[in-house]
Amino acid sequence: MKFTFYKFQGTGNDFVMIDNRNGEIKLTNNLIRFLTERKFGIGADGVILLNAKEGYDFSMDYFNPDGSNTFCGNGGRCTVKFASVLGIRKENYKFSAVDGDHEANISDNGWVNLKMKDVDGMKKLFDAWLINTGVPHYVKLVDDVKDLDVYDEGKAIRNSPDFITEGVNVNFVEKESDSDIYVRTYERGVEDETLSCGTGITAAALVVAHNDRGYNRVEVETKGGHLAVEYDKIGEDKFENIWLCGPATLVYSGTIEIPEEDI
Numbered sequence: 001m002k003f004t005f006y007k008f009q010g011t012g013n014d015f016v017m018i019d020n021r022n023g024e025i026k027l028t029n030n031l032i033r034f035l036t037e038r039k040f041g042i043g044a045d046g047v048i049l050l051n052a053k054e055g056y057d058f059s060m061d062y063f064n065p066d067g068s069n070t071f072c073g074n075g076g077r078c079t080v081k082f083a084s085v086l087g088i089r090k091e092n093y094k095f096s097a098v099d100g101d102h103e104a105n106i107s108d109n110g111w112v113n114l115k116m117k118d119v120d121g122m123k124k125l126f127d128a129w130l131i132n133t134g135v136p137h138y139v140k141l142v143d144d145v146k147d148l149d150v151y152d153e154g155k156a157i158r159n160s161p162d163f164i165t166e167g168v169n170v171n172f173v174e175k176e177s178d179s180d181i182y183v184r185t186y187e188r189g190v191e192d193e194t195l196s197c198g199t200g201i202t203a204a205a206l207v208v209a210h211n212d213r214g215y216n217r218v219e220v221e222t223k224g225g226h227l228a229v230e231y232d233k234i235g236e237d238k239f240e241n242i243w244l245c246g247p248a249t250l251v252y253s254g255t256i257e258i259p260e261e262d263i
């Protein structure tokens with residue numbers, strides 16, 4: 001099997017992306033493992049197929065390194081940039097993903113702004129919040145996010161009895177001011193900390209907004225760079241018109257040939 005792939009990153013959350021508008025690529029868990037492994041393969045936090053879909057500019061199919069098929073916020077932003085690199089140029093994009101339909105646009109500075117699904121509530125746990133922004137997130141406010149052992153603490157929460165089966169992405173959030181936060185995320189499916197998680201950043205921003213009210217734009221710092229989340233707050237913990245905004249960049253493209261027995 002021989003195909004061209006593109007490597008993209010959105011604030012350090014990196015993806016192997018494949019133009020599958022002809023529908024010829026069928027991903028197996030072996031192939032996903034090879035594409036995402038950093039030492040034995042190409043290396044990425046996930047794999048994304050850009051597919052053709054009637055009535056949409058494209059559809060997006062995201063896979064974690066363990067083969068699970070979910071939504072991905074930074075992946076969604078990178079897919080919009082990928083579409084523009086492939087010549088699909090729109091002022092307003094409309095695409096479909098596993099969590100529903102999305103709109104997006106590209107700003108003059110190259111940032112990709114992605115409309116996320118509405119959030120219709122969040123659940124308070126003992127010292128954290130549970131919220132779904134396309135995938136499930138656990139959000140905990142902390143004072144020392146830069147010094148935290150995100151791998152060990154995130155892994156322990158993700159594998160605790162409440163989450164072991166479905167999994168959860170674990171976000172640690174420090175408020176730097178009323179409208180600035182720093183977020184670090186342990187991602188299920190990657191089973192490690194990533195440099196940035198778009199749906200996690202969105203979840204964290206809404207939890208901060210939920211607690212403090214007043215702002216409809218939160219600036220977010222991650223290990224991989226800066227993003228912003230905008231939203232309209234409807235009532236106590238419901239949000240509409242949620243936009244995840246940040247850079248998305250093509251790193252390189254290449255062609256690989258994989259022996260059939262390795263797929």
Ligand SMILES: N[C@@H](CCC[C@H](N)C(=O)O)C(=O)O
Nearest residue numbers: 072073074135189197198199
């Ligand atoms: N990096 C992503 C989230 C990818 C999915 C996640 N690992 C899950 O399985 O829920 C993002 O940018 O949102």
